Amino acid sequence: MSRLSQRITPAPAAPDTAPEIASQRIAIARPYMPATAAILPYLESIEQSGWYSNFGPVNQALEARLATRFKDGTRIVTVSNATLGLTACLKALKLPQGSLCALPSWTFVATAHAVTAAGLTPWFVDVREDTWMLDPETFAAQLKHAPGPVSAVIPVCAFGQRLDLDAWTAYDRNSPIRVVIDAAAAYDTATTADIPVVVSLHATKALGAGEGGFVAGPRDFVERVRSITAFGFYGTRESLRLGTNAKISEYTAAVAMAAMDNWTATRQTYQRVAQRLRILLMNAPVAFQDGWGLDWITSVCVAHVGDGRSAEVAEALAAQGIDTRMWWGMGCHTSRAFAEFPRTPLPVTERLAASTLGLPYFAAMGDEDIIRLATVLGHYLR
Numbered sequence: 001m002s003r004l005s006q007r008i009t010p011a012p013a014a015p016d017t018a019p020e021i022a023s024q025r026i027a028i029a030r031p032y033m034p035a036t037a038a039i040l041p042y043l044e045s046i047e048q049s050g051w052y053s054n055f056g057p058v059n060q061a062l063e064a065r066l067a068t069r070f071k072d073g074t075r076i077v078t079v080s081n082a083t084l085g086l087t088a089c090l091k092a093l094k095l096p097q098g099s100l101c102a103l104p105s106w107t108f109v110a111t112a113h114a115v116t117a118a119g120l121t122p123w124f125v126d127v128r129e130d131t132w133m134l135d136p137e138t139f140a141a142q143l144k145h146a147p148g149p150v151s152a153v154i155p156v157c158a159f160g161q162r163l164d165l166d167a168w169t170a171y172d173r174n175s176p177i178r179v180v181i182d183a184a185a186a187y188d189t190a191t192t193a194d195i196p197v198v199v200s201l202h203a204t205k206a207l208g209a210g211e212g213g214f215v216a217g218p219r220d221f222v223e224r225v226r227s228i229t230a231f232g233f234y235g236t237r238e239s240l241r242l243g244t245n246a247k248i249s250e251y252t253a254a255v256a257m258a259a260m261d262n263w264t265a266t267r268q269t270y271q272r273v274a275q276r277l278r279i280l281l282m283n284a285p286v287a288f289q290d291g292w293g294l295d296w297i298t299s300v301c302v303a304h305v306g307d308g309r310s311a312e313v314a315e316a317l318a319a320q321g322i323d324t325r326m327w328w329g330m331g332c333h334t335s336r337a338f339a340e341f342p343r344t345p346l347p348v349t350e351r352l353a354a355s356t357l358g359l360p361y362f363a364a365m366g367d368e369d370i371i372r373l374a375t376v377l378g379h380y381l382r
């Protein structure tokens with residue numbers, strides 16, 4: 001340990017350079033947002049149109065542009081965040097109030113909040129060990145032990161990982177249980193939507209607009225969601241159904257358009273950092289998500305750092321000025337807010353929580369930081 005700290009601890013600083021020491025901490029994440037100059041033309045177009053919200057021209061352009069990422073016939077509606085997008089989807093499905101909505105406990109708490117906000121009861125289920133996600137077979141096996149009628153299931157794209165959407169679409173078609181995909185972190189991989197798919201445009205996600213998101217899906221369904229996000233209005237000022245306000249303003253749409261203009265470069269930048277990390281950690285016992293930073297990108301790096309070792313590794317990195325994050329805590333079911341909700345045994349979720357760790361990763365991560373992270377982590381784990 002002392003040899004290690006000698007090698008990576010910065011040289012003792014003179015008292016007047018103290019702030020530099022602080023800046024040498026490696027942050028866990030940094031939003032990668034479009035430059036103001038890139039947003040400006042869209043802001044000017046808003047000023048010219050005088051249309052500031054309510055599905056204005058910039059939002060219309062954004063929805064049309066997002067739709068081009070999906071196959072013909074897929075509709076998009078923007079939403080103020082993915083949490084409300086998930087709730088709106090569940091409401092649009094008109095599920096029996098109080099019925100169970102299954103979700104993996106290996107997710108961000110937003111998924112469970114979306115379920116309760118739709119008047120449903122979260123039922124926490126376990127994920128597959130290899131993909132960290134729920135698939136129809138794993139779900140069907142757990143469904144036999146459901147504590148009541150299950151009306152819906154929300155598979156989650158783990159940290160943006162590609163989910164087998166065809167398998168879930170088939171499940172949706174062939175079972176009485178409706179499927180909504182939480183693809184909040186999966187802007188890059190969510191490109192089919194025969195069933196509802198919800199993506200976040202939060203600043204911390206791959207394509208950031210600040211706050212925001214969108215729902216992709218079949219036309220009629222998405223138009224129902226649109227009505228729910230706009231007071232139940234649809235073409236008239238009469239509330240046709242119960243709804244809320246989950247629209248985005250034209251300003252948010254402007255930032256999202258600028259972010260999309262820059263998407264190819266953003267993607268390449270994330271890939272470059274991921275590939276550097278992969279190469280530098282090639283001989284260390286660190287396992288990244290399958291295809292992470294290669295065939296798909298996301299804004300976080302979550303790695304398997306050894307069975308039961310996440311807390312210990314986090315502490316060792318913290319001592320060297322490197323921030324880490326257990327992005328999903330010990331699993332969503334362990335949050336106090338969800339204590340009373342039913343769950344199956346969750347051994348895989350518990351193992352993942354104890355063995356994986358969010359490592360510093362951001363598009364603007366310099367080579368110095370990448371090398372330092374890899375050196376400290378590699379030495380500690382070997």
Ligand SMILES: *Cc1c(COP(=O)(O)O)cnc(C)c1O
Pocket residue numbers: 080081082083084107108110111156159182184185199200201202212213
């Ligand atoms: C970020 C995230 C959400 C919430 O998205 P918001 O747009 O912030 O509401 C939901 N689910 C998962 C899995 C997420 O990563």
